[in-house]
Amino acid sequence: MKRTAGQSNSEDTALWRAVVDQSRAQCDLCWLVVHGQMTYGFAAMTNAQKVLRAEMALRKGPVPGTLEAAEREAPTFSISKSEFLLKLPNGLKFHYRRGVGVTYEQPDHVTEAEVILFFNGSVFGAIAWLNEYVPLHASAVVHDGAVHAFTGVSGAGKSTLAAALGNRGFPLMADDVLVLDLNDPDQVLCLPGHKRMKLWEDALELTGTSAAEKVRPQLEKFYAMPTGGTVEHPLPLGRLYFLSDRGDEPTMTAIRGFERFTRTKAAFYRPRFCDAITEKRDLFAIAKRVSHAAPMSAFDRPRGKRMFDEAADFAAATIKAGSD
Amino acid sequence: MLLANYFNETDQPHDINEPGVTNGIASSRARFDEMLGMDSSDLTADEIKALQPEVFTQMTAFSDQRHWIKVHDAQMTLADGRWLFPPGVSGVVIYLIRNPLDVAVSLAFHDGHQDFDKAVTKLCNNQTTLAGLSSIQLPQIMGGWGDHVISWVDQDKIPVMIVRYEDLLIDTEAKLSEVLAFARPDIEVDLEQVSHAAKETTFDKLTAAEEDGGFREKPQRADRFFRKGEAGDWKNHLASGQVARISDAYGEVMNRFGYSA
Numbered sequence A: 001m002k003r004t005a006g007q008s009n010s011e012d013t014a015l016w017r018a019v020v021d022q023s024r025a026q027c028d029l030c031w032l033v034v035h036g037q038m039t040y041g042f043a044a045m046t047n048a049q050k051v052l053r054a055e056m057a058l059r060k061g062p063v064p065g066t067l068e069a070a071e072r073e074a075p076t077f078s079i080s081k082s083e084f085l086l087k088l089p090n091g092l093k094f095h096y097r098r099g100v101g102v103t104y105e106q107p108d109h110v111t112e113a114e115v116i117l118f119f120n121g122s123v124f125g126a127i128a129w130l131n132e133y134v135p136l137h138a139s140a141v142v143h144d145g146a147v148h149a150f151t152g153v154s155g156a157g158k159s160t161l162a163a164a165l166g167n168r169g170f171p172l173m174a175d176d177v178l179v180l181d182l183n184d185p186d187q188v189l190c191l192p193g194h195k196r197m198k199l200w201e202d203a204l205e206l207t208g209t210s211a212a213e214k215v216r217p218q219l220e221k222f223y224a225m226p227t228g229g230t231v232e233h234p235l236p237l238g239r240l241y242f243l244s245d246r247g248d249e250p251t252m253t254a255i256r257g258f259e260r261f262t263r264t265k266a267a268f269y270r271p272r273f274c275d276a277i278t279e280k281r282d283l284f285a286i287a288k289r290v291s292h293a294a295p296m297s298a299f300d301r302p303r304g305k306r307m308f309d310e311a312a313d314f315a316a317a318t319i320k321a322g323s324d
Numbered sequence B: 001m002l003l004a005n006y007f008n009e010t011d012q013p014h015d016i017n018e019p020g021v022t023n024g025i026a027s028s029r030a031r032f033d034e035m036l037g038m039d040s041s042d043l044t045a046d047e048i049k050a051l052q053p054e055v056f057t058q059m060t061a062f063s064d065q066r067h068w069i070k071v072h073d074a075q076m077t078l079a080d081g082r083w084l085f086p087p088g089v090s091g092v093v094i095y096l097i098r099n100p101l102d103v104a105v106s107l108a109f110h111d112g113h114q115d116f117d118k119a120v121t122k123l124c125n126n127q128t129t130l131a132g133l134s135s136i137q138l139p140q141i142m143g144g145w146g147d148h149v150i151s152w153v154d155q156d157k158i159p160v161m162i163v164r165y166e167d168l169l170i171d172t173e174a175k176l177s178e179v180l181a182f183a184r185p186d187i188e189v190d191l192e193q194v195s196h197a198a199k200e201t202t203f204d205k206l207t208a209a210e211e212d213g214g215f216r217e218k219p220q221r222a223d224r225f226f227r228k229g230e231a232g233d234w235k236n237h238l239a240s241g242q243v244a245r246i247s248d249a250y251g252e253v254m255n256r257f258g259y260s261a
Helices: A009-026 A028-036 A047-055 A112-130 A158-167 A201-207 A259-267 A271-277 A280-291 A305-321 B002-007 B029-036 B045-061 B100-110 B116-123 B145-153 B165-170 B172-183 B191-200 B203-213 B240-256
Strands: A058-060 A077-079 A083-087 A093-097 A101-105 A134-143 A146-151 A172-174 A177-181 A189-191 A197-200 A221-224 A235-244 A251-254 A296-300 B022-025 B068-070 B093-097 B160-164
Touching: A047 A112, A047 A177, A047 A189, A077 A112, A077 A271, A083 A112, A093 A112, A101 A112, A112 A134, A112 A177, A112 A271, A134 A158, A134 A235, A134 A259, A134 A280, A134 A305, A146 A158, A158 A197, A158 A201, A158 A305, A172 A177, A172 A189, A189 A235, A197 A201, A201 A221, A235 A259, A251 A305, A259 A280, A259 A296, A271 A280, A271 B029, A296 A305, B002 B172, B002 B191, B029 B045, B093 B145, B093 B165, B093 B172, B100 B116, B100 B145, B100 B240, B116 B240, B145 B160, B145 B240, B160 B165, B160 B172, B165 B172, B172 B191
Parallel strands: A058 A101, A146 A235, A235 A296, B022 B068, B093 B160
Antiparallel strands: A077 A083, A083 A093, A093 A101, A134 A146, A134 A172, A134 A177, A177 A189, A197 A221, A251 A296
């Protein structure tokens, strides 16, 4: 079931259905993962969406201890040109092979919620890189047919801001990981991503968002549904925002020149994955392409309760204004 | 900042908001996530702590490049006996120590409440931890002031040089030279550059730079990061009961490093 270049949409459709059917037969959980996030009709999906869905087929199965031909190995992960291995500290393990999908080994004490949580993080990111898509560490909302993506390291407040923007009417494109499709030479397309935001208790309180289930039984971190609706079809990248929290009041500063390139590289999700499997010149080309795809702004705002609503209003107004 | 100005290859003062020679802070969540390929914000505190030594090992695994890293954490052994900061990949430790009475005052302003009782309590709490699971930095177990000192200066796995903040104020150039000679015995200390670094890193200059362009490490809750920087300011702020609480808890460690109430 390996995907080949030039495969037609109808072939992709058949491939995808075969993988999903096979997965359903082997594991109910994978059906939750594949189907639970997708309300968009399959026929209307782009090739990139179909490929990713097929590659994300998930089933219980053996996970190797190491990868042959690994390009990079750490105690917690290995990556080669076509495979990815992830070992979590709770004993959960994943193995992805391009064209085959993902197997996982789940110790008895690990819940299905934890399987989904880690699958949707690093495994999802690795699958994107290994299939030549570009995952950004970003949460993104949609305005006027374009995607506004907020990027920053873990803890920078991406999901919290996305939740606040949802409260202000912006539909959610993706939480935490935004995958870009660069295959169209005329535009950089953003693919719809995870729709359940992950928020800590303080972020729920700040945004007035209702908590759904815990992401893990051990953490006071919860899934939350976006209040501004969701978007399920690819859209072009409208603007990329880089989050920081240095100043005493919200500011938005246009990023220009070479800094756009360096900032783009910093926005990549799991850069050590792509460094390991991508030639330097290709990495340069990817960063250059993304850095030219849309305007960029540095969005600095104070964290905490006092200025939170003001900062979110400021971001909403900037998105609507559509300029620096 | 002293090291940043020492290793600065231009004649200009180091921009306090730019990364200097130090490779960030040991508790960087971004580095953890990058090195280990997983989201630390989906892990428990124990899982993070158990994996942190691997972060430092990974940093040094693929090159012989040396890293200066700022550290808040106390050194400790983990449940399985491994050190949080693995001796095998650690070069040396420069332990910057300051009179805990002044630390209490500084902490009260840094935390933005100016409640000296609260600061003294935090300083004397052997469970004190910086940051949390939802913070941009990983949780850092500090313990109380004396616990922290002992954790580093009395371990014998990594060579330690103790630098008293008060001595650094008195003769910055001499202390910086000692630090460089200790940490980098392989290079000759450039005394001209030492002098340049000391000149560009006075407290007045740091304060002026913060006033001019802010400082990225200033907590939102604090008015400023570089406040006073003096030795002995505790006499202007702490009540006798607050001084006694610190002395009672850590008098022995204080005496050992020349501090007294």
